[in-house]
Amino acid sequence: MKKAIINGKLIIDNEIVEGKTLLFDTDILCIAEHLDLKGVEIIDAKNNYVSAGFIDLHIHGSGGADVMDATPQALQTISSVLPQTGTTAYLATTMTMSQEAITCALETIKVASGTLDGAKILGVHLEGPFLNPKKHGAQDKASIIPPDFALIAPYITQIKMITLAPEMPHAEKFIRYLSTHYPHIVLSIGHSDADFEQSKESFEWGISHATHLFNAMNPYHHRKPGIVGAVFDSDITCDVIADGIHTHPSVLQLVHHVKQEKLILITDAMRAGCMKSGVYDLGGQKVIVEEGKALLEDGTLAGSVLKMNEALQKMTHYTNMTLIEAVNAVTRYPAQKLGVKMGALKKGYPADIVIFDEDFSMITTIIDGKIQ
Numbered sequence: 001m002k003k004a005i006i007n008g009k010l011i012i013d014n015e016i017v018e019g020k021t022l023l024f025d026t027d028i029l030c031i032a033e034h035l036d037l038k039g040v041e042i043i044d045a046k047n048n049y050v051s052a053g054f055i056d057l058h059i060h061g062s063g064g065a066d067v068m069d070a071t072p073q074a075l076q077t078i079s080s081v082l083p084q085t086g087t088t089a090y091l092a093t094t095m096t097m098s099q100e101a102i103t104c105a106l107e108t109i110k111v112a113s114g115t116l117d118g119a120k121i122l123g124v125h126l127e128g129p130f131l132n133p134k135k136h137g138a139q140d141k142a143s144i145i146p147p148d149f150a151l152i153a154p155y156i157t158q159i160k161m162i163t164l165a166p167e168m169p170h171a172e173k174f175i176r177y178l179s180t181h182y183p184h185i186v187l188s189i190g191h192s193d194a195d196f197e198q199s200k201e202s203f204e205w206g207i208s209h210a211t212h213l214f215n216a217m218n219p220y221h222h223r224k225p226g227i228v229g230a231v232f233d234s235d236i237t238c239d240v241i242a243d244g245i246h247t248h249p250s251v252l253q254l255v256h257h258v259k260q261e262k263l264i265l266i267t268d269a270m271r272a273g274c275m276k277s278g279v280y281d282l283g284g285q286k287v288i289v290e291e292g293k294a295l296l297e298d299g300t301l302a303g304s305v306l307k308m309n310e311a312l313q314k315m316t317h318y319t320n321m322t323l324i325e326a327v328n329a330v331t332r333y334p335a336q337k338l339g340v341k342m343g344a345l346k347k348g349y350p351a352d353i354v355i356f357d358e359d360f361s362m363i364t365t366i367i368d369g370k371i372q
Helices: 072-085 099-115 149-155 171-181 196-205 226-232 249-262 308-318 323-328 332-338
Strands: 003-006 009-012 015-017 021-024 028-032 041-044 049-052 054-059 087-093 120-127 159-164 186-189 237-241 263-266 278-282 285-290 293-296 353-356 362-367
Touching: 009 323, 049 323, 054 072, 054 120, 054 263, 054 308, 054 332, 072 087, 072 099, 072 120, 072 308, 072 362, 087 099, 087 362, 099 120, 099 149, 149 159, 149 171, 159 171, 171 186, 171 196, 196 226, 226 249, 237 249, 249 263, 249 308, 249 323, 263 308, 263 332, 278 293, 308 323
Parallel strands: 003 041, 009 049, 054 087, 087 120, 120 159, 159 186, 237 263
Antiparallel strands: 003 021, 009 015, 021 028, 049 353, 278 285, 285 293, 353 362
16 A cells, blocks of 8 residues: 655755655655655654665664674564664674684674565675784684675675775785675774775775774774774764764764765664663673673673664754755765665655754654555
């Protein structure tokens, strides 16, 4: 049955459009005035905002489940929980663990991703194990290995993003090979100690993104600008965890000012996302969640419990990012980065739609035309 959203403030490209009706079934059929809505299910947005569904490029888990649980049930839990945060699609993000554990997770995603209800898995974000042990963060240092194409070859179609340290042995060859033969994979610098010059050189090899900028990398210094300086001095995209914990509000303002449409918002949420405070785990390590922080026992930040709609709240509060800019940072820009036809309210695009108020509190989430 066709459905129509009326009385909404539609976020289309860089405008807020009022007075038009959004008609859809599994895809968006049209956006127009004076439509014949006989026999159409009406959804009254009541003057709230309507946008494309949010896309999270970096999320490990939510609702008590984790991608590394490597079960269809865990993936279903994550996909079922995320719509309440406005997220309608995501990259299932792995951790640096044993090669066997990573393979199990990749195999589960490969088999199960097309069978899930709720938020859609667009592919895999392989965070590690090709990292720099000096910047392992909450990743298992003992499981870090040099880049190895054999590990990912059976899942090359499912993998859409890889976070790696380009300064490590064999990384240059790996990056050049993937960027040439598998351009659908976004290669991202992260968990890295590359200096400014090494970082800029890696962009020439094929690195086109930076993972959770500022976190798990060398700090920006006026004599050693490092990775952050290289990202600021280039047109590559980057993402940030906008929870006010991983990155200070003033720094969020800075990165928005510098990167503008090259900035994407992520959650990096772990299994405690959308859950109560307590003791959880991430990558086999104990995580204590309290007052919105997820910490290893040694005090290291271990992912987040950030919800995507909260990221939008915080960015528009902490910075001068407008509502439209914030929405673009979780819809248009991640979709463009992945090269997928979604992330916009346009005819022929999937009917992945969210309705929210001015504080980004979610009212309705729709995925492939189905109200969640």
